[in-house]
Amino acid sequence: MAPFGVRNGDLHCEGLPAETIALAVGTPTFVYSTEAIRDRYRQLTDALKDCPFRVHYSMKANGNRAIVTLLRELGSGVDVVSGGELARALRAGFRGPDIVLGGVGKTAVELREALRAGVKLINVESRAELFLLDAIAGELGVVAPVGLRVNPDVVIANAHEYIATGARGHKFGIEHGEALVVAREAIALRHVQLVALDMHVGSQLATLDPYRDGLARLMDLARQVRAAGAGLKYLDIGGGLPVVYQDGDQEPDLAGYGALVSRAIRELGVELIVEPGRFFAGVSGVLLTRVLYRKESGGKQYVIVDAGMNDLLRPSHYDAYHRIDAARPSGKRVRADVVGPVCETGDFLALDRDVDDVAPGDLVVVHGAGAYGYVMSSNYNARPRAAEVMVDGNQYAVVTRRESYDDLMRLELEDPHWRDA
Numbered sequence: 001m002a003p004f005g006v007r008n009g010d011l012h013c014e015g016l017p018a019e020t021i022a023l024a025v026g027t028p029t030f031v032y033s034t035e036a037i038r039d040r041y042r043q044l045t046d047a048l049k050d051c052p053f054r055v056h057y058s059m060k061a062n063g064n065r066a067i068v069t070l071l072r073e074l075g076s077g078v079d080v081v082s083g084g085e086l087a088r089a090l091r092a093g094f095r096g097p098d099i100v101l102g103g104v105g106k107t108a109v110e111l112r113e114a115l116r117a118g119v120k121l122i123n124v125e126s127r128a129e130l131f132l133l134d135a136i137a138g139e140l141g142v143v144a145p146v147g148l149r150v151n152p153d154v155v156i157a158n159a160h161e162y163i164a165t166g167a168r169g170h171k172f173g174i175e176h177g178e179a180l181v182v183a184r185e186a187i188a189l190r191h192v193q194l195v196a197l198d199m200h201v202g203s204q205l206a207t208l209d210p211y212r213d214g215l216a217r218l219m220d221l222a223r224q225v226r227a228a229g230a231g232l233k234y235l236d237i238g239g240g241l242p243v244v245y246q247d248g249d250q251e252p253d254l255a256g257y258g259a260l261v262s263r264a265i266r267e268l269g270v271e272l273i274v275e276p277g278r279f280f281a282g283v284s285g286v287l288l289t290r291v292l293y294r295k296e297s298g299g300k301q302y303v304i305v306d307a308g309m310n311d312l313l314r315p316s317h318y319d320a321y322h323r324i325d326a327a328r329p330s331g332k333r334v335r336a337d338v339v340g341p342v343c344e345t346g347d348f349l350a351l352d353r354d355v356d357d358v359a360p361g362d363l364v365v366v367h368g369a370g371a372y373g374y375v376m377s378s379n380y381n382a383r384p385r386a387a388e389v390m391v392d393g394n395q396y397a398v399v400t401r402r403e404s405y406d407d408l409m410r411l412e413l414e415d416p417h418w419r420d421a
């Protein structure tokens, strides 16, 4: 059964009509399919079965407690990119060895927290960070397990410029030409142990080429780093597996991916670390939103819905395409802009799109909203953040309640304490 599909005229999430959830929980609401996530976890682990590996779900894609807990129960670790994500991961029951820390700008505090938690791996992205980590580990009397995130200098065709990360000149990682020098420095330091090389070449990668090119470079470097005396244990190839957002998008070639990386991993005799985020969460979630108004302006049709850019930023931030359907399609179509209530011209979910000819009160489903959706949402225009719901078969649960007006104001001090400098 497809996780989201129309049955008896109504869009369902697994066994439940979207409208049933919307009536009970309100809108806007993110709805996630348990079975979709389980299924994608199975697909990926199947593809990797010919080499030793561990999945470390990239929780920045969707850090919802129920989702990370589900993935933990399936056997996944996590990839975190901040102290906040580390705290959330620990709260969700992950242990140090389940956690990889990445990020281009980790603070000393975050590095200390990661070492205290006993994480499996810290991927450093600069020489300066390597030396800071060595100093902090020394203070704590521990040896930090370190990976070097290398910028493999691969160019990705057709990616939005904000989701390509592995070309020369991007802020991420250590320049490929510098990596061996930094590796030698790492080997010489007393409080770090160089155990991994890491890359993350981008997101929504349409072909295996960036993996193939990046992996070749990483393998080359791994041999040199080994020869220089590092006892490598892991090769971390990051995330980036794509999902299908629209007609023409391709499902990832998981068999090809598995074969490609297994060969490399077996040759090196290390454990593979993969950090998919979008692949698990992207099409496992939808955003339910209700039509508030229809109007025509400047010869154009507008569908005004109750979810905006503060709920789902991807259309305005990445120019991202999300399929948008009426929860009960009438068969009538209209060309329209689907826009939110936020006071910004950039507040839209779709522009000039052929959509169901919906009326005020109709429920609309925004597909592919599971990854980089709720986590990027904000309170702009003092809009409470949406609720999040998990569905499993014929059951659902609210796993994050909708914010209240009190929530919006809970950090404000009624009576600020003024001090002299």
Ligand SMILES: *Cc1c(COP(=O)(O)O)cnc(C)c1O
Pocket (backbone or CB within 6 Å): 058, 060, 061, 079, 081, 102, 103, 200, 202, 203, 204, 238, 239, 240, 241, 275, 276, 277, 278, 279, 371
């Ligand atoms: C964002 C990110 C990921 C996940 O990327 P997806 O495209 O969602 O799979 C993995 N690793 C690192 C280091 C990242 O920054």
